[in-house]
Amino acid sequence: xxxxxxxxxxxxxxxxxxxxxxxxxxxxxxxxxxxxxxxxxxxxxxxxxxxxxxxxxxxxxxxxxxxxxxxxxxxxxxxxxxxxxxxxxxxxxxxxxxxxxxxxxxxxxxxxxxxx
Amino acid sequence: xxxxxxxxxxxxxxxxxxxxxxxxxxxxxxxxxxxxxxxxxxxxxxxxxxxxxxxxxxxxxxxxxxxxxxxxxxxxxxxxxxxxxxxxxxxxxxxxxxxxxxxxxxxxxxxx
Numbered sequence: 028x029x030x031x032x033x034x035x036x037x038x039x040x041x042x043x044x045x046x047x048x049x050x051x052x053x054x055x056x057x058x059x060x061x062x063x064x065x066x067x068x069x070x071x072x073x074x075x076x077x078x079x080x081x082x083x084x085x086x087x088x089x090x091x092x093x094x095x096x097x098x099x100x101x102x103x104x105x106x107x108x109x110x111x112x113x114x115x116x117x118x119x120x121x122x123x124x125x126x127x128x129x130x131x132x133x134x135x136x137x138x139x140x141x142x143x
Numbered sequence: 144x145x146x147x148x149x150x151x152x153x154x155x156x157x158x159x160x161x162x163x164x165x166x167x168x169x170x171x172x173x174x175x176x177x178x179x180x181x182x183x184x185x186x187x188x189x190x191x192x193x194x195x196x197x198x199x200x201x202x203x204x205x206x207x208x209x210x211x212x213x214x215x216x217x218x219x220x221x222x223x224x225x226x227x228x229x230x231x232x233x234x235x236x237x238x239x240x241x242x243x244x245x246x247x248x249x250x251x252x253x254x255x
Contacts, residue, residue, distance in 0.1 A: 063245075071233065073244070134179075134188070
């Protein structure tokens with residue numbers, strides 16, 4: 028089946044630094060990628076939808092200047108947490124949808140971010 | 144607007160017993176419905192999905208779910224729980240597939 032690779036799987040950083048998370052579709056082209064955030068014991072929260080070659084669409088309440096999303100190619104989307112703070116510590120998951128499908132999504136394995 | 148409610152954040156069953164995880168949704172249009180499973184430190188895996196057609200959907204690992212429009216439900220069941228079924232389960236709804244809305248998840252514990 029289709030594989031989505033998310034890297035890194037975990038990262039620890041100091042407050043004020045920026046962290047980049049990569050999401051790659053390894054064997055398919057993804058016109059749309061989604062970024063989610065999961066707090067402990069809570070639901071996945073959709074942060075933004077990124078479409079290749081265009082600006083990401085952010086959900087209400089998500090700071091676009093803080094969570095920079097780039098979808099430069101059909102196989103790669105990146106999420107950069109800028110000037111990270113301890114409250115940004117969370118589990119981030121990406122998903123990708125292959126071209127020509129409506130509902131099939133493939134998920135990355137997630138990135139656990141800890142900001143000290 | 145779409146939303147999903149999963150009743151019971153924690154469910155415990157004995158090994159071999161019936162598994163029932165509840166999911167109710169709201170949608171202004173005919174929905175696509177999904178169940179995903181998340182094992183510790185892993186990403187989400189699709190268990191099964193309903194788009195159109197037969198309302199009883201069979202998925203992987205012996206799981207199945209039935210779409211009941213009149214009850215706006217999509218409960219997940221498995222006749223006999225196995226230790227390896229212990230995980231977090233998420234119900235999700237989508238309209239056109241552009242956005243997915245997830246429930247808060249149900250943590251399944253299987254007691255030996």
